[in-house]
Amino acid sequence: MSSKINKEMALIDPIYPPQVKKTSREGFGKALVELGMENPNVWAVTADVSASTMVNWFEEKFPERFVQVGVAEQNLAGVAAGIASCGKIVFISAYGVFSPGRNWDQVRVAVCYNDVPVKLHGSHCGVTVGPDGASHQALEDIAITRVLPNMTVVVPADAEEARKATIEVAKLKGAAYIRTCREKTPVFTTAATPFKIGKANVYRFGEDVAIFACGPVVYESILAAERLESEGISCAVIDCHTIKPIDVEAIKYWAEKTEFIVSVEEHQVNGGLGGAIAEVLSEFKGQCVLKRHGINDTFCESGTALELLKKYGLDADGIARFVRESYTTR
């Protein structure tokens, strides 16, 4: 392991190559069963995607607490809110493009304005949805959820973090959104890796650039940082899993230390993690620059997950290139 990796975070060692790849939605599915076993008030509702969003494990074990509403995401949110109002903790599970998205009004009013414990699981987010193409690739979901009052937004970096995130959001009084992916990505955190909502994890230390990333691109960012180290650019990598409430202290610390933050996300560069950091950063005195890396205000397309990450510069090479170019021309 590079000496710059933060040992306290108990990441896999060595960081490369990854031994295990899983989809982050599996982490959610596994946690949901754990929650179901511990708490008889946990329910799950899905809109025709029980198997592909990994709610089917919960459905098999707890059929009396599972509801299938069919392809009806607006009803999904409303029914969940009705169930939650009876003292239940309800997870609704669908693809991120449709929930939130198709049911944003319902999430806004029936869930957030009613302030009930409905937790959204938006799966199949980012470009790694792959061949289905743009209509199914959620690239705007972080933007439309973080803007809602009473909503917590978490983007786990791997299946293990998704598992922890699911368990933690269940403890919250109100609404939450967890964003997961379709593709198998490296599981690089371990059970011992800390996870606290609102507290970003520093996975790698560095002095020149602070990369704030969320989702599976956190791992790609670590690999990019290892590469850039040998070029003389020292990058810290921060897993900013909670977009709301965002870790203001972490942003402040790294802004002061490096004066150069790069945000990396599988999301439009407007309104997501980058936007959230920009909002916080602009209130600090100081010289810190923010460069936002993600999808540049475009819809993507069909392709394999790897091809798309490569084309849109979100694999390790692409992230390294973006950091190199923006840092050397700062």
Place this chain on the structure above:
Amino acid sequence: MVEDDGKQMLLEAAQPEVGMKKITDLRRLYLIANTIRKDVVRMLHEAKSGHPAGAIGLADVFTALYFNVLNHDPKNPAWPGRDRLVLSNGHVCPVMYAAMAEAGYFPKEELMTLRKLGSRLQGHPHRGSLPGIENSSGPLGQGLSIAVGMAIVAKRERKSWRVYCVCSDGEQDEGQTWEAVLLAAKFKLGNLTVIMDRNNIQIDGFTEEVLPLEPLAEKYRAFNWHVIEVDGHNIKQIIDACNEAKRVIDRPTMIIAHTIPGKDVSFMEFVADWHGKPPGDKEATTALGDLEEERKFYGEGGE
């Protein structure tokens, strides 16, 4: 006119052991409905904004609900055994607030705070603001989904409480409504009773001109619901229909309540404009006068 067709027995609901006693005297119920109408006129006049036609039209339905049909306790709005009432067409909330106040949920003076800054009586009902409100509504077509969620829990956990939902005909335009209708039938929610305010108006005019709904009863039957059509101003019919719904256990019930928007206020009846326009000074005075006259039918001279 109050009709006595000799079938009073259907009004004799079993008095609940817990919660508010049910009123079975029709004359009293009609007088309460009239009081609620007057309160709505006063509230909207004071607030200078709001939706009179639907609210005034639903006074009889809400009287039936709060004073006879619902098992509830105004002094304990969170009583776990209560029937749940979800108002989906939230813009008519003045009639719900007026019914709640009359039933004793809060002092009647508070009705005049409707829509004002700091009021618990928000322009569209807010679950967090006022005890007794089960759902924040406003966006049309959402309430039925909420009611269905509650009914699913109640059915699976074998609760004795029922779920009621008031909705409007205009709301049938929203696709979400039908998503909920399909799901309620899937789960055979015999513990769910929905009352639709069929007043034939929406913002841009008559429903059958904006987006025709007929044949509406047939639509619900095709979706495997039990359908009852009633005169939405006949309190006995409304109560009888709710009692009939309790006996239908394998499907949800839709009670289509045919109403006259702005009922009993001469200049409002049948006029679509009054969907969202509050009465001004002169109009409020005329309206209250009209309503006061109505009380004579129930054997009352004055307020």
